[in-house]
Every structure is written in C-alpha cells, then in structure tokens.
Amino acid sequence: MDQLHLQAYFLSMVRVGAWLAILSVIFVPLEWLFPVRPQPIFRKSLPADLAFFCLNNFIPPLLLAIPLSIAAYAAFHLVPGRLHATVAAWPLWVRGLAGFVVADLGFYWGHRWAHQIPFLWRFHSVHHNPEQIYFLISARAHPVDNAFIRLCGLVLIYVTGLGAPQSVQGTMLATLLMLATTIWGFFIHANVRWRLGPFEWLLATPAFHHWHHTLSDHRDHNFASMLPCWDWLFGTSYLPRHWPAAYGNEEKLADSVVEQLAYPFLPPSRRPPSPQPAAMEPR
Numbered sequence: 400m401d402q403l404h405l406q407a408y409f410l411s412m413v414r415v416g417a418w419l420a421i422l423s424v425i426f427v428p429l430e431w432l433f434p435v436r437p438q439p440i441f442r443k444s445l446p447a448d449l450a451f452f453c454l455n456n457f458i459p460p461l462l463l464a465i466p467l468s469i470a471a472y473a474a475f476h477l478v479p480g481r482l483h484a485t486v487a488a489w490p491l492w493v494r495g496l497a498g499f500v501v502a503d504l505g506f507y508w509g510h511r512w513a514h515q516i517p518f519l520w521r522f523h524s525v526h527h528n529p530e531q532i533y534f535l536i537s538a539r540a541h542p543v544d545n546a547f548i549r550l551c552g553l554v555l556i557y558v559t560g561l562g563a564p565q566s567v568q569g570t571m572l573a574t575l576l577m578l579a580t581t582i583w584g585f586f587i588h589a590n591v592r593w594r595l596g597p598f599e600w601l602l603a604t605p606a607f608h609h610w611h612h613t614l615s616d617h618r619d620h621n622f623a624s625m626l627p628c629w630d631w632l633f634g635t636s637y638l639p640r641h642w643p644a645a646y647g648n649e650e651k652l653a654d655s656v657v658e659q660l661a662y663p664f665l666p667p668s669r670r671p672p673s674p675q676p677a678a679m680e681p682r
Contacts, residue, residue: 458542502552509551521663613643
C-alpha cells in the first residue's frame with residue numbers, strides 16, 4: 400500500500416511539473432516579446448509563486464470533495480427528473496456551451512462575493528497581494544479561496560443537470576470546464592499587452608483582468624473569468640484603453656507563504672484591518 404501511495408504521489412508531482420512546463424513554454428516567451436511592463440523571468444517572488452502553484456494543484460480538489468458530493472446528491476434527489484432528462488437529450492456540444500455559460504456566471508458571483516463579504520475577502524486578499532502581475536499569479540491564491548470560487552460554478556452546472564457527476568459525460572464536462580477556465584486564468588493574468596479589439600466584449604483579456612488587480616483606480620470591477628458580459632450586465636465593467644498604474648492591496652501581507660496561508664485564520668487583533676469593499680460604480 401505504501402508503494403502504491405508513493406507511486407501516486409510521484410505521478411501527481413510529474414503531472415504538476417509537466418503542467419508548469421507547458422505553461423512556461425507558452426507564457427514566458429509571450430511575456431518577453433509582448434510585455435505590458437518589462438519584468439525579469441527569475442523574480443524575487445518566484446519561489447512563493449511556485450509554492451502556491453503546487454499547493455493549488457493538490458489542496459482545492461480535496462477541499463471540494465465533500466461540498467461537491469453534497470451538491471451532487473442534492474441535485475440528483477431534489478431537482479426534477481424531467482429537467483435532467485431534458486438536458487441529457489441535448490447534443491453534447493449544446494450541453495457544453497450551456498455548461499460553460501452557467502459555470503462562468505457562478506464563477507462571477509463567487510468572485511464578486513469574495514470581494515464584498517469580509518470573511519471571504521480575508522482569503523481572496525492573498526491573491527491580490529502581488530504588486531506585479533504575470534501568468535503565475537493566477538495560481539497565487541489561498542486554496543480555500545480557490546476552492547470556494549470553483550464551487551460556485553460547479554454547483555450551478557450540477558443543479559441544472561449540465562454536469563451531472565453520476566454520468567461519464569457529466570464528469571467529463573465539469574473537467575473540461577475547469578481545464579478551460581484554468582488555462583484562460585493564466586492568460587488573463589499574463590504580462591502580455593494583447594488586446595482583442597471589438598472582441599473584448601466577448602472574452603476576457605489581460606487588459607480586462609489587470610484592471611481587476613488595480614491598487615487604487617476603479618477597484619472592484621471585472622470579476623468575470625471568461626465572459627465579460629456578466630460585468631456589463633451587473634454594472635461592474637471597466638475597460639479603458641490604458642493599463643493600471645499599480646497593482647496590489649492597500650494592506651500589505653507578509654511575504655512568507657506560510658504566513659499568507661495562516662493570515663485569514665488569525666484573530667482580528669493580529670490582522671491588518673481589511674478595507675471596506677468599495678461601492679460599485681455605475682457603468
């Protein structure tokens with residue numbers, strides 16, 4: 400049994416290493432050729448960024464196991480069977496498109512709540528702490544925050560029957576959705592000055608998401624992970640032609656990975672005061 404566990408752990412590490420290598424091969428050259436601001440490849444924060452990358456490949460799936468099992472049970476027993484039957488009859492590509500839209504709506508609200516609810520902001524502030532934005536910042540998040548936002552999207556596709564985990568197709572759909580969202584997450588955090596012109600209303604871009612990380616100007620905007628239409632619809636969109644002047648939090652967290660992981664659990668007397676969520680500005 401010990402040997403099986405060791406083999407599984409080794410294969411997981413190989414998978415994470417391969418995933419990091421693929422992302423690096425894609426984004427390191429792009430950030431070198433088309434930077435918003437020139438940045439060194441081997442930066443001071445790189446060890447911590449890599450640590451968060453590894454942690455968020457292992458911990459969130461463990462944290463999600465019980466909540467998603469409960470959501471799957473509730474969806475199977477409480478949602479009318481005719482809804483599941485109707486959705487199951489749709490072509491796979493229709494279910495995939497609908498699941499993508501529904502899940503992205505869930506991610507939008509989970510992300511927005513992480514800014515508006517002080518308890519959730521304790522965890523999400525870890526993601527906003529970096530003062531330089533590049534592709535690995537996508538994974539620089541507290542695992543609890545990472546799991547919560549994923550949960551908000553996955554629960555919706557379970558409840559609607561679009562990703563029913565009791566079927567092979569449903570499991571595959573949920574997996575593909577998370578893969579697509581994860582890859583796009585690295586892209587929108589990348590230090591790449593690409594813009595999509597008139598298509599920026601259709602898909603989130605680095606410019607769109609960099610404004611979400613702004614330090615002071617127009618904070619608490621652009622919550623969507625892939626579909627900016629949610630921000631347009633709910634009045635939280637902001638996308639000028641220029642880029643933010645600075646990134647980060649008003650309260651600076653410790654540089655240590657361990658201290659940042661512990662930060663949300665500290666008593667108020669040992670935490671810097673969290674800023675009040677900014678009022679949403681009209682479009």
